[in-house]
Amino acid sequence: xxxxxxxxxxxxxxxxxxxxxxxxxxxxMVVPLVVIVAYLFVQAWPILSLDFLLTVPTHGMRAGGIxxxxxxxxxxxxxxxxxxxxIGVLAAVFLNEYARESWVTRVINLAVxxxxxVPSIVHALFGLGAFVxxxxxxxxxxxxxxxxxxxxxxxxxxxxxxxxxxxxxxxxEACWNVGATRWQTIWxxxxxxxxxxxxxxxxxxVSRAAGETAPIMFTGAVFYKAIPxxxxxxxxxxxxxxxxxxxxxxxxxxxxxxxxxxxxGAAVVLLGVVLIVNALAIxxxxxxxxxxxx
Amino acid sequence: xxxxxxxxxxxxxxxxxxxVLKGVTFxxxxxxxxxxxxxxxxxxxxxLSTINRTIxxxxxxxxxxxxxxxxxxxRLTRDVFGLRRRVGMVAPLPVxxxxxxxxxxxxxxxxxxxxxxxxxxxxxxNCLRNAALWDEVKDRLGSLGTRLSGGQQQRLTIARxxxxxxxxxxxxxxSIAIDPVTTMRxxxxxxxxxSKMTIILVTNLVQQARRLADRTxxxxxGELVEVDTTDVIFSRTPASRRTYDYVNGIFG
Numbered sequence: 077x078x079x080x081x082x083x084x085x086x087x088x089x090x091x092x093x094x095x096x097x098x099x100x101x102x103x104x105m106v107v108p109l110v111v112i113v114a115y116l117f118v119q120a121w122p123i124l125s126l127d128f129l130l131t132v133p134t135h136g137m138r139a140g141g142i143x144x145x146x147x148x149x150x151x152x153x154x155x156x157x158x159x160x161x162x163i164g165v166l167a168a169v170f171l172n173e174y175a176r177e178s179w180v181t182r183v184i185n186l187a188v189x190x191x192x193x194v195p196s197i198v199h200a201l202f203g204l205g206a207f208v209x210x211x212x213x214x215x216x217x218x219x220x221x222x223x224x225x226x227x228x229x230x231x232x233x234x235x236x237x238x239x240x241x242x243x244x245x246x247x248x249e250a251c252w253n254v255g256a257t258r259w260q261t262i263w264x265x266x267x268x269x270x271x272x273x274x275x276x277x278x279x280x281x282v283s284r285a286a287g288e289t290a291p292i293m294f295t296g297a298v299f300y301k302a303i304p305x306x307x308x309x310x311x312x313x314x315x316x317x318x319x320x321x322x323x324x325x326x327x328x329x330x331x332x333x334x335x336x337x338x339x340x341g342a343a344v345v346l347l348g349v350v351l352i353v354n355a356l357a358i359x360x361x362x363x364x365x366x367x368x369x370x
Numbered sequence: 371x372x373x374x375x376x377x378x379x380x381x382x383x384x385x386x387x388x389x390v391l392k393g394v395t396f397x398x399x400x401x402x403x404x405x406x407x408x409x410x411x412x413x414x415x416x417x418l419s420t421i422n423r424t425i426x427x428x429x430x431x432x433x434x435x436x437x438x439x440x441x442x443x444x445r446l447t448r449d450v451f452g453l454r455r456r457v458g459m460v461a462p463l464p465v466x467x468x469x470x471x472x473x474x475x476x477x478x479x480x481x482x483x484x485x486x487x488x489x490x491x492x493x494x495x496n497c498l499r500n501a502a503l504w505d506e507v508k509d510r511l512g513s514l515g516t517r518l519s520g521g522q523q524q525r526l527t528i529a530r531x532x533x534x535x536x537x538x539x540x541x542x543x544x545s546i547a548i549d550p551v552t553t554m555r556x557x558x559x560x561x562x563x564x565s566k567m568t569i570i571l572v573t574n575l576v577q578q579a580r581r582l583a584d585r586t587x588x589x590x591x592g593e594l595v596e597v598d599t600t601d602v603i604f605s606r607t608p609a610s611r612r613t614y615d616y617v618n619g620i621f622g
Contacts, residue, residue, distance in 0.1 A: 176429050177429055246461070246463065246465045247465065247467055247468065249424065249427075249461065249465075250461065250465040250467055250527070250530070251467070251477070251481075252424050252427060252454065253422065253424060253454060253458075253459040253461070253531070254454065254455065254458075254459075254477060254478035254481070254530060254531070254533070254534055255451040255452065255453075255454035255455035255478060255481060255482065255534055256451070256477070256478070256481045257451055257481075260481050264469075264477070264481075265467060265468065265469075268468075269468050
């Protein structure tokens, strides 16, 4: 066998060192996350209960729960996804499956990429101008959801295109060769094999839509709105609403003499919504990928 | 003399500025195996894609001249999907669609509107038998086509190409990714199928054309060098010196 020489020993040492550095970097990334989550939970612990989730704020936000902002966030996120998902997915199908390479498609693709990078406050101003004022929706759940939809749309398009283009071209060619139309090919072969990637991309936008404050601040979210407890249908489409992200911001900065646990409670609920949705995305992806067919 | 099934008349194809076929004229006749040989980049694959017009899907491809199927220019047909069903196409690398074995073969009939399950079962069995795959997969038609071995997948691809009752079967270097035993089995299959359809066999393996083809065309650099009976092409005296050199491995 080979004997260890100074060279091989040096290489083995470098290998171990490299591994240690990479491990350290990975831990550096994970540690703040764990610390933040743990800190939030510890601070919020006295206040967390089912009651906290299901009652509305009282005493000028200094007591009660967070039902109204939680429900508002659910409304905003759900409605924005209902709008953005079909448009985004279908646009991506067009761009990836139908559109031929031309300056028009290049401009569209460039626009999609750049829109994804626009700061959310700019989307907020657009929403204010286009939906609240121009379309006379007023500050409302509808206007805020549409603004969130515009914000998430380019990312949904980009992630859907990514998922579609991961389906090998040979599958499409095989379908065309036996006389299938483009749409039959997309429906029977391309979409079933990219659905996990598409859904993952869409679901990850839930957490983004739930967390953003700026786009909804001008377009539909308010400081306080009284709603009845115990019903899921407390808000109407043209009502203004409370939202978790906005609620957290306002109680932390605008309400004096606030019980210390309250903002942490709101933060934990917001984080919980996001984590639950992300976990859902992971489970879904694992489930769909276990059916991966090639 | 047998009638022409597929006629190429002065077919020119360019992709953007690059011309890949420079005016090719010959035909494939009813119930024959026509071999097309030639080195890489000679335009063989492009020629096949003009028959079922999958070349329409290639951005920037421009076709001039005429490709006729039963005397009708394929570019005049309104129903390009119907046209593609008249032509079976087998690609170099086996492609099992990510569907069950049954659905792989039933795909084309279903897309053509056949819903009757009994009829689909009949067709699937026939096609798999014709592709010499039935005995190996008859007990697991529900398992994924993509999980078959390479050679089995290539026979599955052939079964799929047969599933829409083509009049012409085009094979593009079908044996490139499969073992010699499977290749021999598929060659036997092709000899059987000759009585039912026209077979156009593009191949890099000169000896494969010699074994199978009734007539052989030699394409080189986008031009037809010559087309004749396989016996002549592989004789000491084909019309062109280049043909002799190529089939005897002196260049190419």
